[in-house]
Structure formats: C-alpha cells, structure tokens
Amino acid sequence: MAMKTTRKQNYPQWYQEVVSEADMAENSVSPGCMVMKAWGYGLWERIQRVLDEKIKETGHENYYFPMFIPLSFFQKEADHVEGFAKEMAVVTHSRLVNEEGKLKPASPLEEPLIVRPTSETIIADSFAKWVNSYRDLPILLNQWANVVRWEMRPRLFLRTREFLWQEGHTVHATPKEAEDETKKMLEVYRDFSENALAMPVLVGRKPEHEKFPGAIDTYCIEAMMQDGKALQAGTSHFLGQNFAKSADIKFTNQNNELEYAYTTSWGVSTRLIGGTIMCHADDDGMVVPPHVAPYQVVIVPIIKKPEDAEKVMSYIDNLKQQIKLQTAFGEKIRLKVDTRDKPSVDKSWEWIRKGAPIVCEIGPRDADSKGLMVKERIYIGQPEGKKIMPADEFVTQLGARLEMLQNQMFSKAKTRLEANIRTDITTPKEFAAYFANSNEWIEDGKAGKVAFVRGKWCAEPETEEILKAMKITIRCIPFDQSGTSGKCLLTGKDATMDVIYARSY
C-alpha cells in the first residue's frame, strides 16, 4: 500500500495524495491554478493526440482564436452572460506604473477584455463574417486552448481557474444537421472515454436547469467515480439559432432566402485526467490506462555491482530495440529506461505510484538467463502481478498484453458502474433515505452505499429546490428511456421521464 490514506479512509484526501505521489501536478503560487508536471501533462498530451485524431476523422479542422474577448460580446446573448458573469477574469488596464515603489495598473482600457471562459461569442463573430451562402456550410472547427473561470474552490484537475480543453464549434444550415453533429460528437466522447481512458460513461441530455448557458439542448457523458459520485466528463451543445441571432450569422439558402444558421459547441477538458484518476487509481496510487500512458513500459535496471553495469545495460539496450518494433493500439510502444542515479527500489515504487502499466526489473541474472521480471500495475486476480518470464516471450506478447490490460480496466470499471445504479427505488421516502448516507468508497463490483439512482422525474420547477436541499443533482436524462410511467422520486407526482440522480463533483 503506497498511499498513506486509503480510498476508504478519506476519498478526497486520497485523491490529492495520488496526484501528488504520482507527481502529476501541484498547486501553483498563482491561486487556484496548477502546475502540470511531466506525468500529468504527458497524459494530457496523449489525450490530445488520440482525441484530436478522432476530431479530425469526423471532418473538423483546428483553428485558434484569441484568448481576450471584448466585454460587449458577452452582452449579446442574454442567458450566456448570466451563466458566466460571476466567474470572469476581466482585463481592465494595459500597463503598470511605479508609484512610490509600488506597481499600479494604469492606462485603463476603453472596453474591458474578458479572458475567455469559453469561446462561443468570439467564434460566432468570425462565423458571421465567413458565412454568406449555404455553400459555405457547414463549418466544422475545433480549438485546443486554455480557458479561465474564476472558481472559488479549486481542486487539481477537477476544477482549476485556468484549465486546458478542446472546444469544437460548428455552423450548419439546418437544425437537424446541427443536432446530428451534437450527437455525433457526444458519441466521439463516449467512445474516447470508454476506449482510450477505459472510463465507462452514461450518455444523455441535461435537464433544463443544468444546460449550458445559451444552449437549446446540452448532451453529456457522465462517469461514476469510486466514491459513487458523478463526474461530468464531456458536454456537447445544440445552440440552435441563439448565437446566430446574437452574432448575426446569416446565410442565403437555396431558395434565395436569408436565414439564421444553427451552431453547436462541444468540449472536454483536463478534468478528464481527474476522472481517470478517480476511476482507476487504487491504494498504491495512480493506474494509467495503457492506451494513454506516456510510457507503457518502464525498465528499471537492477545493478548491484559496478562490474555488472555493462552487461545489464547492453542487455537492456538490445531488449529496447526489440520492444520498439512492437505496437499496441496501432501505435509504437512507448518505453522508458529509467537510468537515473537512484536506488532501484525507489524507482520501482515511483513507477507503481505513477501507475505505469508495466514495469520491468532487469538485473544480471536476467541478462544471463535472457529473461526479465514483469510487474503489471493493473492487478488482475492476484494482488501482486509479478512474474519472471523469458524476454522473447515478453516482447512478442507485449502489444496484445497491453491491450488486454486496457480491456480489463474498462470491464472492471464498467462492472462497478452497472452494479451501482439503483433502479429499485420508487418513492420519495426511500429515495431520501438512500441519499441520507454520506458518500464513501464503493467496494469493487459490490453495490455501494451511495451511488446513482435511476428513476422517475416529473420535471416540475419545484424539484430544483428539493434537489438543492438534498445536494443531489440530475446527471442526465438517459437516451434509453423505459417509456414506462411511475411516480417522481422527488415529489411523488406522476412522471414518465427516467433520469439519473447522483451526488456530483
């Protein structure tokens, strides 16, 4: 057990410990912001690479827009302003002057600039310029960027004032096409989350009060963390003509009529890293899904005597060349030989805490026997996945093994998700009793004390207050509706809509 605090003891503290012990990120001196370190940022780079490819495969191209947005742009869309007004970083001055040894802002801007919390408004402005005819449509673009939302209670990866994300923005000629786009990208997110991050998700639509400010419909993927709380892992918005009307995105259709266009936007952020941690990490630290691991295999040389060094290192070099010819997930295997001048046990433990999928310890005995010691971080069945095996066997099976470990991680998480969605709660009384317990870590595969409840919702406005008081949220209205009727779990009124209730991050 490498973590001081276990999941069971104190889940939030365990989370912070994993982030710090895996050396993924730390708090910056700049309040609410984080410094992403090699292992955390490396994971983000992998996420970028894999997801970017999927975004491009679906016909989108990358653009880049300014991070400063004139204040007036936010006033154009009423709901949008209201939704973001409370958390803006506002640039009001353009220089500093030295007054009695103290630097003070000077030269106030005529119009303050907002550091983008999201880019709908400024991108819509460009769309208005670019769109004239139906022949200009659709425009399918994406941007990888940083955004700022002035959060009061930051948590590494889950909620920081500045965070990294991608935001897709598209314009279409018809509502149908825009809605199809919204759902297509949601599916890209589901596929990415489940296949690249091994993080199973529920897909659905947000209720009215949880929608993105300015959207007609918000769709989302929701993941379950090991403490039974929900994490919104990605969103895709159908914006209708709201932003088109406020930014004047008009085009001439085939009948020579002037029409407002339909836009969408969709995004995932560095929060996905937080989700991956809380989905897979254990009491030994982080566990990185092989598909997105910065290094999938780490070799730790075991050298006791200086005279063994040459033998061991040349054996490792040779092995390295062979491993580099192998592939997993259709890419070359990423390998690190940890040659740092440190005790080898320390290095081994470090990679366990970081969650490198496979760590090989290689010493003189292995060089003699043409073998190696393999430790798999994803413990399948046995608690210590440690074995000595012939090197050639290891090399030839490596790609398939990494893919298998990835699948194991997914099915473990999937089993946990499915086992922890209660569907047998039918009355407000049972519902309240169920959520009265505080959240805790849910044992793998067993039904947790508090996780998700799937049940009816009447959608009356009064339910919003009830939810708030109970600190429960409606995560989504799942696509797969049962179509049956029953009683709302909050009010007891007749209802037909199925929703997912949960506590959330």
Add this chain to the structure above:
RNA sequence: CGGAGUGUAGCUCAGCCUGGUAGAGCGCUACGUUCGGGACGUAGAAGUCGCUGGUCCGAAUCCAGUCACUCCGACCA
C-alpha cells in the same frame, strides 16, 4: 463575500501559553555496508521564524497592523 484556522529548513511540523538568541522527522550531500516489494550506519549542508511597527536589556514567543495561504459555505467544465 460569510465562518474557522495556519504562516518556523526543500517537505511535514514541534517550540509560543510562562520572552533569554533555532529544533525533530523526511528529503538533500559525502563515504561505507546494502539493493529482485519501500535498508542502515557515520559525517555534513541547509532557516533575515510571512511582512511592518510597538513593548522590553532582550521577541519565533507578548501587543497592534498588514499580507498570504488552507479548510468549511455560496458558485462551478
């Protein structure tokens, strides 16, 4: 913006109540014995005690002010 708390070595903290001039553990450096699931010994380096002012012969310690951060609420991808 409310409520509470904390600033002392790179990190975690003790010392403060009852003033006397700086401590521990971890980490770091060197050497030796170790090394395949977290070793140990010896020696050593390292802190204007958040900042400013006051009281005092003397302040990490008492007083005032100030700055910063953390936690709990409100807000949230």
